[in-house]
Amino acid sequence: MPGHDSSPSPVISSDRVKGTAVFGAEGRQVGTIDHLVIEKASGRIVYAVMSFGGPLGLGRDSYPIPWAALAYDTTVGGYVTSITEEQLRAAPAHPEDWAQDREWEEATHTHYGLPYYWV
Numbered sequence: 001m002p003g004h005d006s007s008p009s010p011v012i013s014s015d016r017v018k019g020t021a022v023f024g025a026e027g028r029q030v031g032t033i034d035h036l037v038i039e040k041a042s043g044r045i046v047y048a049v050m051s052f053g054g055p056l057g058l059g060r061d062s063y064p065i066p067w068a069a070l071a072y073d074t075t076v077g078g079y080v081t082s083i084t085e086e087q088l089r090a091a092p093a094h095p096e097d098w099a100q101d102r103e104w105e106e107a108t109h110t111h112y113g114l115p116y117y118w119v
Contacts, residue, residue: 021078046117
């Protein structure tokens with residue numbers, strides 16, 4: 001399974017994260033992690049860009065999700081999130097250069113009810 005890491009290690013290489021399943025609050029798979037966005041200065045992961053398809057049938061292929069919205073669950077071998085389909089549909093649309101847009105970041109973190117990563 002792509003991205004599945006059953007190792008007992010508390011760390012994981014970024015190449016193992018790509019393709020890891022993401023499960024919604026109902027326990028069904030809602031997507032996979034396409035890539036991570038890392039803050040250069042601190043080295044912290046700040047977003048997981050997730051690919052969605054299949055059951056959600058969303059119009060956009062991928063969404064940058066604040067990393068704080070995901071938690072790894074060893075029992076499912078993937079990340080779990082409480083983000084709902086409705087939240088994704090109503091998420092602030094990301095501009096082409098969203099990684100350089102603090103207003104978009106503020107709106108996104110507020111939308112998901114998460115603290116800003118830069119504070």
